[in-house]
Every structure is written in C-alpha cells, then in structure tokens.
Amino acid sequence: MKNSENDYRLEMTGISKSFGVVSVLKDVNLKVKPGEIHALLGENGAGKSTLIKILSGVHHKDTGTVRLNGQEINPKNTHEGQVLGISVVYQELSLVNDLSVAENVYLHKLGASKFWMNWDKITRDAQELLDSLGFTIDASAKVRDLSIVQKQVVEIAKALSEDTKVLVLDEPTTVFDPTDTKKLFDNLFRLKEKGISIIYISHHLDEIIKIADSVTVLRDGVDTGSMPISETDTDGIIRLMIGRDLKDLFPARNVEIGTEPVFQVKNLTARDTIVHDVSFCVRPGEVLGIAGLGGSGRTETAKLIFGADKKKSGTLILDGKEIKTKSPVDAAAFQIGFVSEDRKEEGVFLPLSIRRNISVTSFKSISGKLGFINVENEYKKVLGLIEKLNIKTPSSEVNVKNLSGGNQQKVALAKWLSIDSKVIFIDEPTRGVDVGAKIEIYNLINEVAKKGVGVVVISSDMPEIMGISDRILVMHQGTIYGELQKDQFTEENILRYSIGKRLKQQTQTI
Amino acid sequence: MALTLKEQLSSPGGILKFLVKYNTVFIFILLVIFSALISDVFFTSANITNLLKQVSGIGIISIGMLIVILTGGIDLSVGSLVALLAVTFAILVNLVVLPLAILLTIVIGFSLGSISGYLVAYQKMAPFVATLALMTIARGLGFIYSKGSPVTFKTAGGVFMSDFANNSTLGVPNIAIVFFLIVIAAMVMLRYNVFGRLIIAIGSNEEASRLSGIKVNKYKFLVYAISGALAATAAIIVASRTNLGSPNMGMSWELDAIAAVVIGGASLNGGRGTAINTLMGVLILGLISNILNLLNVPSYPQQVVKGAIIIFAVLLQRFESK
Numbered sequence: 001m002k003n004s005e006n007d008y009r010l011e012m013t014g015i016s017k018s019f020g021v022v023s024v025l026k027d028v029n030l031k032v033k034p035g036e037i038h039a040l041l042g043e044n045g046a047g048k049s050t051l052i053k054i055l056s057g058v059h060h061k062d063t064g065t066v067r068l069n070g071q072e073i074n075p076k077n078t079h080e081g082q083v084l085g086i087s088v089v090y091q092e093l094s095l096v097n098d099l100s101v102a103e104n105v106y107l108h109k110l111g112a113s114k115f116w117m118n119w120d121k122i123t124r125d126a127q128e129l130l131d132s133l134g135f136t137i138d139a140s141a142k143v144r145d146l147s148i149v150q151k152q153v154v155e156i157a158k159a160l161s162e163d164t165k166v167l168v169l170d171e172p173t174t175v176f177d178p179t180d181t182k183k184l185f186d187n188l189f190r191l192k193e194k195g196i197s198i199i200y201i202s203h204h205l206d207e208i209i210k211i212a213d214s215v216t217v218l219r220d221g222v223d224t225g226s227m228p229i230s231e232t233d234t235d236g237i238i239r240l241m242i243g244r245d246l247k248d249l250f251p252a253r254n255v256e257i258g259t260e261p262v263f264q265v266k267n268l269t270a271r272d273t274i275v276h277d278v279s280f281c282v283r284p285g286e287v288l289g290i291a292g293l294g295g296s297g298r299t300e301t302a303k304l305i306f307g308a309d310k311k312k313s314g315t316l317i318l319d320g321k322e323i324k325t326k327s328p329v330d331a332a333a334f335q336i337g338f339v340s341e342d343r344k345e346e347g348v349f350l351p352l353s354i355r356r357n358i359s360v361t362s363f364k365s366i367s368g369k370l371g372f373i374n375v376e377n378e379y380k381k382v383l384g385l386i387e388k389l390n391i392k393t394p395s396s397e398v399n400v401k402n403l404s405g406g407n408q409q410k411v412a413l414a415k416w417l418s419i420d421s422k423v424i425f426i427d428e429p430t431r432g433v434d435v436g437a438k439i440e441i442y443n444l445i446n447e448v449a450k451k452g453v454g455v456v457v458i459s460s461d462m463p464e465i466m467g468i469s470d471r472i473l474v475m476h477q478g479t480i481y482g483e484l485q486k487d488q489f490t491e492e493n494i495l496r497y498s499i500g501k502r503l504k505q506q507t508q509t510i
Numbered sequence: 511m512a513l514t515l516k517e518q519l520s521s522p523g524g525i526l527k528f529l530v531k532y533n534t535v536f537i538f539i540l541l542v543i544f545s546a547l548i549s550d551v552f553f554t555s556a557n558i559t560n561l562l563k564q565v566s567g568i569g570i571i572s573i574g575m576l577i578v579i580l581t582g583g584i585d586l587s588v589g590s591l592v593a594l595l596a597v598t599f600a601i602l603v604n605l606v607v608l609p610l611a612i613l614l615t616i617v618i619g620f621s622l623g624s625i626s627g628y629l630v631a632y633q634k635m636a637p638f639v640a641t642l643a644l645m646t647i648a649r650g651l652g653f654i655y656s657k658g659s660p661v662t663f664k665t666a667g668g669v670f671m672s673d674f675a676n677n678s679t680l681g682v683p684n685i686a687i688v689f690f691l692i693v694i695a696a697m698v699m700l701r702y703n704v705f706g707r708l709i710i711a712i713g714s715n716e717e718a719s720r721l722s723g724i725k726v727n728k729y730k731f732l733v734y735a736i737s738g739a740l741a742a743t744a745a746i747i748v749a750s751r752t753n754l755g756s757p758n759m760g761m762s763w764e765l766d767a768i769a770a771v772v773i774g775g776a777s778l779n780g781g782r783g784t785a786i787n788t789l790m791g792v793l794i795l796g797l798i799s800n801i802l803n804l805l806n807v808p809s810y811p812q813q814v815v816k817g818a819i820i821i822f823a824v825l826l827q828r829f830e831s832k
Contacts, residue, residue: 306721308720308721328720328721328722328723328724329723329724329725331723332722332723333723338721340718340721345715345717345718346715346717346718346721347718347721348715348718349711349714349715349718349719349781350714350715351714351781351782352710352711352714352781356707356710356711359707360707360708360711360719360722360724361722361723363704363707363708367703367704370703371703371704371705372702372703372704373702373703373704373707375702415722
C-alpha cells in the first residue's frame with residue numbers, strides 16, 4: 001500500500017454497491033495515475049455511472065476504499081467531492097438556463113461565497129477560462145441562448161474552474177462534430193500535461209484508442225480488466241465488454257425488397273425549418289438510411305412527415321394513395337411510426353412501467369368497446385415483446401427510468417413494433433446504446449423490414465448507416481443532395497455529399 | 511386488480527412493496543385506530559355517518575382534481591364552481607322537473623369546465639392562470655345570480671333531493687354512496703380504460719405522448735370538462751343537504767381537494783396518482799377535522815393541526831417510498 005501512494009492519484013479498491021436487492025458493483029477496482037487519461041468502458045448498465053457517482057459523492061459505497069493521493073476519502077456529497085478536487089461532467093447537462101455562462105461556471109462558488117460577488121471579475125475569469133479552451137463563447141451570454149455544443153463546453157469549463165485533481169468526462173463528444181472533438185482532445189492533452197488525472201467514459205472505441213493511456217472495462221458490475229491501451233485493441237476491448245467475440249456487428253440481411261414503393265414523398269417543404277424540396281421513396285422491406293451532418297434537416301424531415309412540424313407544400317403517398325398528416329395523430333392513424341432521437345424527452349415515459357410504455361400506441365388492438373382494456377391480452381402482448389426484444393428486466397412493471405439506455409431504446413422501439421406499421425422512421429437508433437444492445441437493435445430493424453415494412457433510419461454513425469442500409473440518402477442544407485447505392489457506400493462518399501460536393505469518380509444526378 | 515394484487519404479494523418482498531404502494535391506506539387505518547382510542551364517540555354510527563356526509567362533496571371534486579393533476583395541470587376553479595352550480599341547481603330545481611334540473615346542472619358544469627379545458631389545451635394557457643380566472647368569474651357569477659343571498663328549494667323536487675341527501679341506504683349515507691360510486695368509476699377508468707392510461711401518459715411526458723400519436727389536446731380539454739361536471743355533482747349534493755344553494759358554498763374547497771390528492775401521494779407534476787389513494791386523502795382530511803371536533807379543539811388551532819398533519823403525511827410517504 002505504501003508504494004502505491006506514489007504511483008496512483010486515485011485508487012478505488014474492492015468497491016461494491018447495491019440498490020435494494022440489485023447488486024450494481026461487485027468488488028470493482030479502478031486505479032488512475034497522475035497525468036493519465038484512463039478510459040472507463042462498459043455496456044450501458046455495466047456500472048460505470050454508479051462507480052463515478054460513488055467517486056463524486058452522489059452515491060455511497062457499501063464496501064471498499066477510495067484513496068486520493070494515498071489518503072482515504074469518503075465524500076458525503078458532491079460538494080465535498082469538489083472540494084477534494086473531483087470534478088465530473090455528466091452526460092446530462094446540468095446548467096441553469098437562465099443564468100449567464102460565467103454564473104454557471106462559478107455556480108458552486110456563488111453558494112459558498114460572501115454576500116457580495118464581484119461579477120466583473122467572475123465574468124472576466126470565466127471568459128479567460130473559455131478562451132483558453134479554444135472555443136468562442138461569450139461569458140456574459142445566457143446559457144439558454146447557447147448551442148448544445150457550447151453548453152457542453154461550459155460544462156467542461158465549470159469542472160475546470162475548481163482546483164481539479166481528477167476530471168471525469170461522461171460521453172463528452174456525443175454532440176460534437178470532428179473539429180470540436182479535436183479541440184476537446186487538445187485540451188485534454190494539455191490538462192494531462194498539467195498532471196490532472198482524467199477518467200474518460202465513451203462508447204466511441206476509436207476515440208478511446210486515440211487518446212487514452214489505459215483502460216478499465218466493466219461488465220455487469222464486475223471489472224473484467226485493466227491494462228495500458230498499448231496492450232489491447234478495439235476487438236480486445238469489445239471482447240472484455242460483452243464477454244464474447246464480436247464477429248459481425250451488422251447482421252447479414254436477406255430480405256426481399258418490393259418493387260412498388262410503400263411510401264413516397266414528393267417535393268416536401270417545411271413552413272418553419274430548412275427542409276425543402278425533399279423527394280424520396282421507400283420500398284417494402286427496404287432499410288433506407290438518411291445521412292448528413294447535424295443541422296442538415298434529417299430529423300426535421302422525419303418530424304415533418306410525421307406531422308410534428310408544419311408543412312408548407314409537398315405530397316405524401318402511402319400505398320399509392322395520397323395522405324395528409326397534419327399531426328402525429330394522423331400519421332399514427334396511417335400506420336406511420338416515429339422513434340425520436342431524444343429518447344428521454346420525446347421517446348419514452350420514464351416514470352411509467354414498461355407495460356404502460358409499450359401499450360400506449362396499441363390500445364386499438366387490446367381494448368374493446370368504450371375503451372376498456374383487456375388486461376390479459378395486454379400482458380400477453382407486452383411480455384411477448386419484452387422477450388422478443390430481449391429487454392433485460394425482472395418484470396413488465398419495472399419503471400422505464402430504471403432501465404439502461406439500450407433497454408430504454410428497445411422500449412421506445414417496442415411501442416411502434418407492437419402495432420403494424422407500414423413505414424417506421426427511426427432517428428439515431430443506437431445513440432448512447434452499448435455494443436451488445438446495438439446488435440439486438442439491428443436484428444430488430446431487419447426483422448421489421450422482413451415483414452414488409454419500409455424502414456427509414458436516420459443516423460450520424462457512419463459504420464452503422466452503411467452496415468444496415470440498403471440505400472442511403474444524404475442530406476445537405478435541408479434537402480436531399482445525393483443518393484448512394486450499396487456498392488457506393490464509403491465514408492468518403494457520404495461525407496462528400498454531406499458537405500455539398502459531388503462524388504469523385506462518377507457524377508451522380510438525382 | 512386481482513391479478514396484479516396476487517402478483518404483487520407473491521413477488522419477493524411483495525408485502526413490503528404493497529405496504530409502500532398503499533401507504534396512505536395504512537396512514538388512514540392508523541388514524542382510525544388512534545381516533546377510536548382517544549374518543550369513545552368516534553365509532554358511533556351517528557359520527558361515522560356525519561363524517562361521510564361531510565367529506566362527500568369535497569371528495570367528489572377531489573376526484574376531478576386528481577384527473578386534472580394526473581395530466582400535469584391544476585384546477586383552481588372547482589370551489590367556486592360548486593358555489594355557482596349550487597345556486598344554479600337551486601334556481602333550476604324551482605323552475606323545471608328534477609331530472610332535467612340535475613341534467614342541466616351537470617351539463618353547465620361540464621361546459622364551464624370546458625372553458626378552462628379550451629384555454630389550457632388549445633390556447634396553451636397555464637392551467638394555474640386559466641382556472642384562477644374561472645375561479646373568480648364563477649364566484650362572481652354565483653353572487654350575481656343569487657343576488658348575494660342563498661336560493662332555497664321550494665318545490666317537491668327540492669324536497670325529494672333534500673330527503674335523498676340526508677338519508678342513508680343500508681346504513682351508508684346516500685351522498686357517500688354517490689361519492690364512492692364516482693371513486694370506483696375513476697378507479698376503473700384509470701386502471702382499465704384507455705382514457706385513464708392516456709391521461710397518465712400525457713402527465714408523465716407530454717411530448718412523448720404527442721409523438722406517440724395521442725390526441726393530447728383532446729384529453730387535456732376533457733379532464734377540465736369532467737372536473738367541471740364533477741363540481742356540478744358535488745354542488746347538487748351540498749345544495750341538497752342544506753336545502754339551498756348559496757354563493758358562499760365551496761369556499762377554498764379547491765385547496766382541500768388539492769391537499770387530498772397530494773396526501774394521496776399524487777405528483778403535482780402529473781403522471782402519478784390513484785383514485786383509491788385520493789379517497790384515502792379525502793378520508794384522512796375529514797378524519798382529522800372530525801376527531802379535532804370530537805376533542806373540542808376550536809377551529810383556528812384545528813387549521814394549524816391540519817396543515818401540520820398534511821406535511822407529516824407527505825413526509826411519511828417520502829420516507830416509506832425510499
């Protein structure tokens with residue numbers, strides 16, 4: 001023990017934690033050296049967040065010890081954690097929208113300070129800090145007016161405003177484009193040089209390989225291994241994460257694709273968003289990918305078709321007949337499904353049970369006259385879907401907020417799978433979902449397509465969209481800029497269309 | 511219900527979970543035992559009958575309040591609606607045949623509730639504001655139509671209603687039977703009917719509901735309209751008990767109704783709450799007044815005790831659900 005004092009900045013040993021009867025962490029060890037970027041990996045529900053929350057003082061461990069610079073620590077709350085030098089940037093943003101950037105950055109100090117604050121100084125300090133991170137953000141702006149990327153940067157600035165010894169970043173790059181991500185990494189390398197220990201949680205394994213010095217993998221609450229990153233590779237990490245080889249992330253498809261389109265969109269233009277002149281068709285059994293950069297209008301197109309946004313002009317044709325979708329109610333009545341990218345805000349009902357979540361779209365088939373629900377049918381249907389989708393839960397009555405991200409996503413999908421849809425739009429099907437659940441979701445998408453449904457998948461994940469689509473549309477500035485057939489699928493082609501350029505060899509006109 | 515009950519009790523730790531889920535029931539039972547121990551008048555049939563009669567009116571509007579709160583809204587107008595509708599019923603009962611008077615009062619209640627419903631659902635007004643406005647309007651109209659003084663029942667229909675409201679069937683006061691029937695209807699609707707499921711879904715996540723193809727506006731509109739109709743039912747009952755409709759009736763009942771729903775463990779953010787627990791909330795509030803009356807506690811200290819017990823009851827739920 002004496003020796004390790006010099007070696008490690010942070011030592012968590014033998015950490016166990018249960019919530020009620022559910023054991024979340026079992027004898028977990030995490031050791032991080034000063035000036036090290038240490039990746040913490042694991043599927044959703046593996047216990048990463050709980051481990052971090054024990055470190056920061058949100059949760060309290062049942063057994064084990066936490067040492068910071070060789071001294072045992074036991075933060076009772078996040079404030080104590082911060083004072084000790086542990087700063088955490090959580091995946092969910094925790095900024096106060098109505099305060100300025102500077103006030104947010106120094107929020108923790110506002111509470112502890114004397115009666116008067118020197119606002120000018122705070123704004124100046126915050127501006128300096130933000131500038132040093134290399135992002136242009138006005139420290140006196142209201143957080144409400146920032147983009148989501150800027151908000152994430154403010155979160156990071158907030159964590160650094162402390163005398164930070166250990167910085168924890170939970171999926172910091174989810175909302176970043178490659179340029180921002182690179183800037184963030186430059187910052188991390190600088191912090192590392194200053195001797196700050198960084199614990200980095202991410203699902204992007206290629207990111208990890210690029211920046212981390214060492215890695216600890218959790219699976220089902222047990223640590224399955226810690227090693228320097230140089231001793232492993234993506235495959236090795238995946239094996240530790242899911243406990244088996246990952247030969248084929250994208251299952252082979254052999255689906256008969258119909259010739260007549262099940263759904264057609266002609267010259268669709270939005271009233272309030274940038275979407276304009278969008279035309280495409282989906283055939284039964286086809287998985288149509290929609291790629292494009294953030295802000296290119298992909299989500300907006302789906303919402304427009306689904307009736308959640310207002311249309312200006314354009315035609316929708318379902319099964320050869322023109323339809324109008326003025327609201328999601330109409331769209332659902334025409335058997336068009338939509339799985340939102342924002343699972344928590346728009347996809348699932350967090351405080352309700354899995355059963356209540358899944359049934360919400362399918363009352364027509366499980367209720368009789370006067371809207372009385374046939375509970376037996378409901379259970380049968382819901383339990384069937386839980387089994388089919390392999391939703392990991394002890395019962396159908398568990399609240400969705402208690403499920404991991406991957407399982408929540410399956411519930412969001414189940415809602416639309418429980419009714420017979422003709423077309424389903426799935427926006428970012430696997431955002432924030434671990435590898436194991438990803439494969440299950442891809443299988444599910446294939447199965448849905450097999451039934452003759454037209455599936456439209458919107459995704460920013462390049463390997464994903466190339467792996468699961470039969471055809472890819474690429475959006476650029478609110479309209480469809482190009483279409484790629486299976487033999488043209490390359491990251492480069494998608495990117496060229498995304499930024500409004502033609503393909504290199506062949507010129508494709510749509 | 512038998513199915514889920516059986517499931518709950520047979521699952522591991524089921525009995526404990528059951529106790530936590532129905533904690534208000536146990537708070538209620540404890541209060542009953544406590545009351546019986548400290549007062550020998552408490553368990554007399556006269557007192558129980560009186561207690562049930564007293565809570566029935568507020569109980570009925572509490573059920574309306576519950577379904578509004580389940581959608582994440584609030585209905586501050588119900589107390590004033592009781593006053594306006596009691597006056598309306600008293601006027602109508604003197605004008606037209608009884609069944610028509612009852613029907614019209616309920617239809618008017620539904621329509622008045624629809625005003626809040628329209629403002630909230632289709633004009634996107636904050637429920638607090640829309641129903642606050644209706645609250646003062648209804649109270650004012652009550653005074654205008656009654657010219658400030660109570661309107662007494664003068665016809666045979668009025669006598670019939672007053673008999674009905676003051677008598678019992680099989681030992682249970684008739685108006686309590688009306689209240690219990692409404693509670694049972696609400697229980698069934700919330701558990702086994704699409705309507706109940708959807709309003710809970712809307713309260714728990716309105717945007718997700720919208721994107722699931724639910725007619726969010728229609729249901730938000732309906733809950734206020736139903737709350738209005740239930741206020742009318744309560745108004746008929748309280749007017750009939752006293753043989754008159756007064757613009758002073760239902761004073762601050764909306765607050766008692768909210769208190770009952772909250773004691774019943776419902777979340778003011780919507781999405782959580784049950785009819786049986788609201789019934790318990792109503793009974794707990796009634797029981798507190800009753801026992802304090804039996805102990806001859808004057809009315810001002812009563813209010814203090816009542817407030818303290820509300821806090822205690824809600825804290826206890828928190829503690830239990832941890």
